[in-house]
Amino acid sequence: MSRVLLGRRGLLAGGLGIGLAAGRPARAQQRPWRIMMITWRGWEDACQGFADYFSERNVPVELILRDAGQSAATVTRHVAEAKATRPDLVYLWGTTTAMVALGPYDALDPAIHLADEIPAVFNIVTEPVWNKIVPSLERPSRRATGTLYITAMEQQLATLATYRPFRSMGITYSPIEGNSRAVVELLGQEAKRTGFELIDRPVPLDDAGKPIAAALPGKVAEIARAGAEWLYIAPDSFLNGNKLPLTQAALDAGLPSFTSTEPYILQAHALFGLVSRYYAVGQFTAFKAEQILNGAEPATIAVEPLARFSLIVNVQTAKRLEFYPPLSLLRFAETV
Amino acid sequence: MIAQGSKPSAASRAPAVASGRESAALILLVVAVLVLATLYVANRALDAFNRELLPLMDREAEAVSSSIAATIERALALGIPADRLVEVDPFLDEFRRQLPSLGYVALLDHDGRLMHGVGPELPAFEAMLAAGRVLKPDLGLVQAQPDPDGDLAGRSISTSLDGIRDTAWPIVVPGQEALVLHIGSSSRAYDAQIADVRWDIWIVLLVSVLATYEILIFLLARSAEAPMTLLGRAVDRVAGGDWTRTVAVIGSDESRQVLRTFNLAVRTVNEAFARLSWKAEEVAREGREAAERIAREIGALTERHRFAPGHLARMTALPGAVMARTPLFIFVFAEQLPTSFMPLYAGSLYSRFSWLDPAVAIGLPLSAFVVAVAVATPFGGWWVGRIGSRNVFLLGALPAVLGHVLAGLASDLTMLIAARVIAAIGYALVTIACQHHLVQVASLGRQAGSLAVFVLAVVTGTICGMAIGAVVADRLGFTSTFMVAGGLVVVAALLAGWVLPADHDAAPARPAANGGSAWLMALRAPRFLAIVILAAIPAKIALNGMVYYLAPLYLAQAEITLPAIGRTIMMYSIGMLVAIRVGAWLADRRRLYLMPLALMGLLPAAGALLLPWQDPAAGMLIAVTALGIGHGLGSAPMLAAVPALCPGPDGRRQAALLLGFLRSAERVGSMLGPMIAATLLATTGPTGAALWLGLIPGAAAILLVLAGWLLPGRGLVPAVDGGGR
Incomplete structure (x- = not known):
């Protein structure tokens, strides 16, 4: 009898868990996720959309802001810091930032590139395949994925x-x-x-x-x-x-x-x-970031644009x- | 006692004739009541439709006006000057095309001058504008309203002008001169809709009348005719002195009472005879003389009359031709429901057949059906011989239902083709079962015209199915129509299971299907070959290519509605029904074969040649009707020509073999029809394809006439006494 009750209690707890998952963040995170945001020219709408996505969904995150001041050398310095401090995720804003931080997929230099050590998401990036950030939009095939903000x-x-x-x-x-x-x-x-x-x-x-x-x-x-x-x-x-x-x-x-x-x-x-509205692109990028933080493999998450422009x-x-x-x-x- | 010498046939026929007259009167009465009631209801419905029309047109015009005005107001509010609006005509035309009833959309400036306008009725609007007949809304009043969006209904004014309902809609933006949008709803589009509704009503009426007729014939046959015929046969026997049988009590209440009374009479007579025999034995014991006398009397009685006291046999009704007619009618009705849209449905499923031209691919379900019927029919014939018509009908209904359901659920063309092949197997089994049942009835000498019953059931079923199928599909969609067809097949099967005789009589022996000898005979008979190649095959090519394949596609491309497509292809069967008797008369009474056979090819050619000169709907209607009349004229003479070509003692067997050959050749034509039409469609376009499909039988007919003149002897079928072939 007691076993049955226990079983029921277990079921109840499971149901409650699912209910929580649907309405609230997927995981009752004790320690906030640490996300390093490397931007090219300061904070703007896409970054705001990215940050707001987490606060709206009550996902605790600690955002570590690093701006490159439009300098590739600074981006490399921030990458080195990320490798030393090991945040849970790196957010990359802009084509140059992403190219410098991630490096071309066919000529990686583990000394200066993120090189799959820490997962990364990128946004406000033009032509990620042409720029050798990922080999394919459908399967990025490295520990980085992102969003597109320009239509074909x-x-x-x-x-x-x-x-x-x-x-x-x-x-x-x-x-x-x-x-x-x-x-x-x-x-x-x-x-x-x-x-x-x-x-x-x-x-x-x-x-x-x-x-x-x-x-x-x-x-x-x-x-x-x-x-x-x-x-x-x-x-x-x-x-x-x-x-x-x-x-x-x-x-x-x-x-x-x-x-x-x-x-x-x-x-x-x-x-x-x-x-694409930058704010919406930022939110969409945060959605992909959340998937990675919850354990999805970035290499299999497609790089996509928003459905509406x-x-x-x-x-x-x-x-x-x-x-x-x-x-x-x-x-x-x-x-x- | 009934006089010995009375003629039994006359005795039995008199009530049958009377009941025939009464049934005709009854059917006429029911049909008349049905027609009048339907006409009344239809008329009231159309009245209501017309009353609702004007407010409906105004509401539609208001909805469109407010959408157009909203965008123009937005442009003006953004500061774009009214005379600098960009691409106004294409913008207005987008809306006009969305609502085909719009005769024009026009934008007028503050002073009522035309700035922009589109639509076929625009010149008429301009003329009325110039004549000052177009009402202007009071712009001052509208501008004075603080909130122009507040009351949309009050903003517009509608007026009726020569067949056009004009709605004027002011466009007001603060600080700018007001504009006025005019929208003209042409009543023509509604006239077309009303015409469609009226046609639908006629079709429903026609189908109800035909279906009622079929059902009444069936009910009368079952409740009155069958019991009366049974009684007639029983009375005949009694008149012949045979008192050994009672009759099965069948039919409706009154009939049953009559039959019961008859049985009572037979039993009473038999009991009387039994008492008589008993008394005779008693009397015989009294003395020899008495015994001899009584034996003489009894002998004289039993010489003329036979009795069976204590063990009376029972007579049952003979299977009637009509019993197979109604299930067959319902079955054919179901089978023809998807005919009007089959190529369109196939077209909607077309994909991934990249190696095949789409036009050819969507003809495949039609051709596959014909091939499957051709293959399954001989098997069905063999099966009927083994397990009887009723069982084959019931078993054939299974693939037929399955075929319809699968066709309705088909997700691609391959599945549709497979579904049609399955349905074709069912069709072959059911039709051969009915045919055999009717042949059986005919062989019992009951109804000589029982095969005519078969043809009639098929033709009326076809007319009803084609016409109502299109209406059903238009209202419920293709898939539902297939499901309705499946349901009707179930009804047909239940009916067949109920009325067809369960005991399977051995099928009458058919002429041995000796294919080889038929070929040899055909090759040795140039006139017969001419009929096959120049009349039978071209006719089937034209029928299957034009009516079943091309007409639906051609009409759908011209944006003709589905019910109109159904009506058009139905005209084939109606044309045929009208002309078939004329053809039979020409062949039987006038011994004319070549003329009707030539007309069978020339009429479709004439119909097709008229096609490019008319609008698509009327042109195709004429072409299809001409085809139907041509085929009606030619079908009976074609069948009659074959026996006429086979004189001599072995003629019957030869004619049977050649008729079998003719049927196979026709199936080849049926199979080729959609394929030829598809190839023509892909290469010459719809009108070209229709022309060619008319010209093929036309050219063949001309060759047939030449052949008739050039072959030794005169005419296609030389006079029997004018020397053989």
Whole structure:
């Protein structure tokens, strides 16, 4: 009899456990998870989304913030610290951060790279396969996974054509950034495939090998003079640092601009964007991080984009350019 | 006592004729009541539909207007000037295409000038606008409202203009000049819907009448005709002096009472005879003379009459042709339910057959069905001989039900093909079982026209099934229609199990299926070969290619509704039903064979040639009806030509062999039909395919006429006395 009762009690406890798991964090964590967040240029919406995900779900985490100040050497220093302090997970923000911290999957250097010692998640990363962060999006095959925040180039261009069909497009970018080069290459492939002209004007570098910010407005004007109908803004850290002069130059040249990332349209004057909201991408990255903390193997967790992207039209820019969105687009687009 | 010399046949036929007349009157009465009641209800339903129509049109227009206006208001509120709105026409057209009843969508400026507009009725709207007949909402009043979203219903005004219901919707944004959106709901789209409903009602009416007719015939046969016929036979026997049998008490109350009374009479007579015999023995003991006299009297009596006191036998009803007719009708009805949408259903399941052209792949279920029927039929015939018609019907119902259920659940084309093959086995078994039962009845000399019963059941079942199947599928979906078909097969099987005789009589010996000799005979008979190659096979190619395969696809592509597709292909059977008697008359009375056979090919060709000049629905309707009339005209002469080609003492056997050969050749045509149509569809498009499918029998008919003229002797079937072949 007592055995039966015990059995029942056991069942009850099991049921309670499942109930807890469904409504509350999967594990009653005594010690908070330690997550080292290595960012490229400080705290922004994706980081906030990442952090909020855990607090909303009452998952205790201790976030160790390390910013690289846009320096690869600093990233390497933070990686060394992580190896010494052994956090439960490393969060990597940005393409360069992820490339420097994780290293190319086919040429790992255990001395400087995380090299599978500590699991990692990355977000706000452009073309992780092209940049050799993971060999495949479906199976990352190393102790790192992450999220995508940019839709496929084909989809971006198809969306752009719904605003206005085009025959030529210009792009300016920092030639030293891997993500920009990846985008230019993809854009070139699409230009060949669908038959538009790509006007490619990289920003010149100074003697130290850094892109010259002052040259940006001139490059944009050059692109406009060459007959571009749109300016494509690449997800590039250099451009992001100069988003106001860049988009102002496009306005001055009467050139509509398109972006796949939100800062150019929310914080500057880009006209039209098909973007993932950084905050939502950060939450989605935290969801993947939680899976890893609960014991899932990062090597088998696919690198994915969000299911929904936002269409954003900057109406002020549209008015200044007198270049208005078609009514069908206004049915679905957000406006700022 | 009944006079000895009375003619038994006359005695028995009189009530049968009377009951025939009464049944006809009864059926007519029931059908008339049914038709009138349905017409009344249909009329009331259409009235109600019409009354609801105007408010419905207004509500739809308001819903569309508010969606369009919301986006335009948003654009204006964002500061986009009204005259700088981008791609307004495509935007308006998106909505117009979503709601086919919209004749136009137009945007007017503050002064009532047309800024943008789309739709086929736009010129009419512009004309009315110019004539000042379009009402303007009071923009001042709307602008004065603090919250324009507050009361949507009050914002719009609707007016009826020449066949168009115009709804005007003001678009008001503070600080900007108001615009007005006009939406015209054309009543034409609704007219089409009402026409569809009306057609559905006619179809349901037709099917109810035919089904009622079938059921009444069955009930009358069972409750009145069968007992009366049994009584007639029993009375015949009594008239012949045979008092040894009572009858089985069957049928409805009154019939049973009559039969019981008859039995009572027979028993009374037998008891009287038994008493007489007993008394005779008593009397015989009294003396020799008395014994001799009584023996003489009894002898005279038993010479004319036979009695069986104490051990009366029992007469049962002979199986009637009608008994097989109703189960067969229901079975064919079920089988034809999916006909109108089979190619469409196959098309929806098409995938991963990349090595096959899709057009060909979706014809496979049709061809596979024909092949499976051809293969299973001889086996079914053999089986009927062993276990009887009833058992084969019941066993055949199993694969038929399974086939329908599997077809309904099919997840890909392969499964559908397999399901159709299973259903085909059931179809072959059930139809051969019914055919054998009817042949059996015919061999008992009961009803000479029992095979006509078979054909009638098949044709009415086909008409009903094709037409109502499309309506059911339109309302309930493809899968449910297959399930309904499966359920009807179960009903048919239960009915067959109930009414078909359980004892299996040995099937009448059929002519030995000597394939080799049939081939040799066919090859030696050029006229017969001409009929097979130039009439029978092209006819089946046209039927299976055009009616069963191409017509549903062609009409669906032209966005014709499913019930309309069902009605169209049903016209084949109706055309056939109308023309079949004319064909039989031409062959039997006028001895004309070549003319109807030529028409069988030429009419479909004419129908197909008219196709490109008309709208798809009317064109296909004419083509299919022409095909049906052609086949109706040709079918009886084709069958009659074969015996006419086989004179001489061995003619009957030869004709039977050649008819078997003809049937096999027809099956080849049926199998080829969908494949040829699919190939044509893939290479020449739908209209081209329809043209070719008409031209194939047409060209064959011309060749047949030439063959008839060129072959030695005159005509296709030389006069019997004009020298043989």
